[in-house]
Amino acid sequence: MNVSKDLTAASATPLVLAILKENDSYGYSIIKKVKELSKNEIVWTEGMLYPVLHRLEEQQLIESYWKASETGRNRKYYTITQAGLKELEIQMKQWQIVSSTLEKTRDLTGQYEEVSVKNHANN
Numbered sequence: 001m002n003v004s005k006d007l008t009a010a011s012a013t014p015l016v017l018a019i020l021k022e023n024d025s026y027g028y029s030i031i032k033k034v035k036e037l038s039k040n041e042i043v044w045t046e047g048m049l050y051p052v053l054h055r056l057e058e059q060q061l062i063e064s065y066w067k068a069s070e071t072g073r074n075r076k077y078y079t080i081t082q083a084g085l086k087e088l089e090i091q092m093k094q095w096q097i098v099s100s101t102l103e104k105t106r107d108l109t110g111q112y113e114e115v116s117v118k119n120h121a122n123n
Contacts, residue, residue, distance in 0.1 A: 003042050011042075012052045013061075014091035020062060020080040021088060027053065027076070053078060061087050 003011075019025060019033050030053075031044045056062045061084035066074045080088070 001041065003038070008042055008044070008048070011095075012044075012048070013056065014088060014095060015042075016049075016052060016056060016078075017061065017080055017084050017088040017091065020078055021085065024077045024079040026078065030078075056084070059083075059087075 015034055016030060019030055025033070027046060027049055031046070031049055034042050034044050053062065053064075057064060057078075060081060062078045062080055064076050064078050067077050069075050
């Protein structure tokens with residue numbers, strides 16, 4: 001199952017910031033890392049990632065610099081800023097709230113299914 005576009009877009013900022021917290025990286029490497037971490041469930045394109053990187057840079061959550069690759073070609077690398085680390089912490093807490101709430105609805109759904117089955121058995 002692939003993750004929906006809406007959820008992919010919503011998760012882009014915390015995913016990029018978390019990846020950059022570990023190491024500075026360039027666009028294509030970030031795309032590969034997300035694909036790897038999600039076991040191919042989240043597949044980003046350059047057209048999706050670069051606007052996110054530009055927005056994060058405008059918000060001063062990340063910075064960029066040019067660095068020569070092993071092949072000698074210059075690549076634009078991104079690094080997280082102190083403001084980006086603070087934002088990542090906020091985003092992670094928000095996602096934990098969402099995840100926790102979803103887990104609770106799963107528990108409710110299971111409870112409702114049990115009640116429904118019992119009610120049908122008694123009729």
